[in-house]
Amino acid sequence: MTDFLAVSLSSTDYVGHQHGPNSVETEDTYLRLDKDLGEFFKYLDQKVGKGQWLFFITADHGVAHVPGFMQENRMHAGLFDDGAMMKSMNAGIEKEFGIKKAIIASYNYQFWLDNEGLLKAGKLAEVKAYILREGLKFDGVANVVDNHALATTALPAPQQDMLVNGYNVLRSGDVMVILQPGYFDGGKTGTTHGQWNPHDAHIPSYGWAGVLSRAKPTVPRI
Numbered sequence: 296m297t298d299f300l301a302v303s304l305s306s307t308d309y310v311g312h313q314h315g316p317n318s319v320e321t322e323d324t325y326l327r328l329d330k331d332l333g334e335f336f337k338y339l340d341q342k343v344g345k346g347q348w349l350f351f352i353t354a355d356h357g358v359a360h361v362p363g364f365m366q367e368n369r370m371h372a373g374l375f376d377d378g379a380m381m382k383s384m385n386a387g388i389e390k391e392f393g394i395k396k397a398i399i400a401s402y403n404y405q406f407w408l409d410n411e412g413l414l415k416a417g418k419l420a421e422v423k424a425y426i427l428r429e430g431l432k433f434d435g436v437a438n439v440v441d442n443h444a445l446a447t448t449a450l451p452a453p454q455q456d457m458l459v460n461g462y463n464v465l466r467s468g469d470v471m472v473i474l475q476p477g478y479f480d481g482g483k484t485g486t487t488h489g490q491w492n493p494h495d496a497h498i499p500s501y502g503w504a505g506v507l508s509r510a511k512p513t514v515p516r517i
């Protein structure tokens with residue numbers, strides 16, 4: 296029988312969000328984590344036995360660089376504010392269609408529409424088309440897509456795959472904003488994640504498989 300022990304090492308997340316991946320604070324945190332893991336491995340050797348355990352480490356997300364760091368290095372990056380985009384969009388929709396609060400919520404780069412109200416007004420398709428078109432004018436926006444029509448939207452295959460896999464008909468928003476690389480919704484300091492880009496979504500996994508293969512089996516075969 297194999298015991299499985301999962302440990303969440305969350306300091307790297309807190310420090311990473313606060314200071315960014317290229318900060319001395321993040322470097323310091325990883326040096327300390329490395330030391331802590333070293334001690335834990337020693338403990339495992341004593342408690343479980345050398346060569347009797349397998350270690351692997353991974354993460355739940357990557358991260359963007361701090362926009363200030365990117366701009367200092369003359370790279371494309373910036374901040375996006377989905378709350379401000381929702382406000383501005385709602386004002387535009389009211390002017391164009393005479394409908395108030397067509398977008399009722401914004402979260403995680405998604406907009407939830409007042410589907411019932413828009414259907415009653417016979418304007419759902421038109422308002423959605425307006426959002427998809429006008430959304431492209433906002434700084435940092437790469438694309439704006441209809442979440443319910445992802446399979447028939449012309450998107451690069453990796454983006455389409457990720458968006459379709461993340462879609463839940465009961466929970467997802469109606470419209471998704473895809474940002475340009477280096478952009479995210481956040482404050483002026485620190486950084487975050489939440490987009491499809493490889494810097495956000497590529498997560499390495501390291502395993503120490505050699506440990507077990509070198510070990511002599513101690514459990515008799517049945």
Ligand SMILES: [Zn+2]
Binds near residue numbers: 308312
């Ligand atoms: Zn995080």
